[in-house]
Amino acid sequence: MVYPIVRYGDPVLRQKGKIIPVVTQEIRKLVEDLLETMNHAEGVGLAAQQVGKALQLAVVDVTLVTNRESRMWIKDQSVDPLEYMPLILLNPTIELTKKKVFGNEGCLSFPGLGFDVPRSTRIKVKTQTMDGKVFEFEAGGLLGRAIQHEFDHLQGKLFIDHLDSEGKREIKEDLNLLLQGKEIPQS
Ligand SMILES: [Zn+2]
Incomplete structure (x- = not known):
């Protein structure tokens, strides 16, 4: 089932x-519905909050993005991220590196x-799997970025929170449009 995606302004997006x-x-x-909803919207990630459920659950899939590199390591060995897509993040924890890059x-x-957001270049992720195991890996590039974005959602944090005061001023009008249920004009 494809859910309607919750938009900015709905308090559920601020719930941990x-x-x-x-x-x-x-x-x-x-999980099935999150995957279906994410694919339908052609997104690379979707958190439970975005379908109105404040749970520690998100999905990520970078398969369709070919112009931005994704990296993944398991026990320090580089692996092909596509073999692990879609990723299900269930009660995940992450460790960030200090080094950040804008993207x-x-x-x-x-x-x-x-807009551009600074994110750690490489992260350590620990998540539970659907069959009750623990899955640990490291991620970088677009995959690392997508996981950090989704992990934020699970804490009730949004990508606009990473903007400095100038950046916040720049998008204020756009946010007001979203709050009024209007479209943001694309320049
Ligand atoms: Zn998001």
């Missing part, structure tokens, strides 16, 4: 996700808005 103690049938269905980001909850 609850830990999912057990993978129930309901959670399995939600363009958008968000399905902010249609039409895009």
Whole structure:
């Protein structure tokens, strides 16, 4: 089932996700629906908050992005990220590196808005799998960026929170349009 995606202004986007103690049938269905909704919207990631559910659950898939590199390592060995897509982030934790790089980001909850966000270049991720195991890996490039963006959602944090005061001023009008349910004109 394709969910309508929650837009900026809905308080659920500011809610920290609850830990999912057990993978129930309901959670399995939600994961399926998140994947279907993300694919339908042609996004690279989607968090449960974006379909109105404040849970520690998000999905990521960078398969369709061919112009931005994604990197992934397991036990320090470089692996092909595409073999691990789609990624399901269930009760994830991440460790960030201090080194950051700016890169363009958008968000399905902010249609039409895009700007550069600083993110750690390489992150360590620990997530639970659907069959109750722990999956640890490192990610960089677009994949690392997408995971940091989704991890933020799970904490009730949004990509606009990374802007400095000047950046916030620049997008103020666009945010007002979104709050009024209007489209952002594309220049
Ligand atoms: Zn987002």
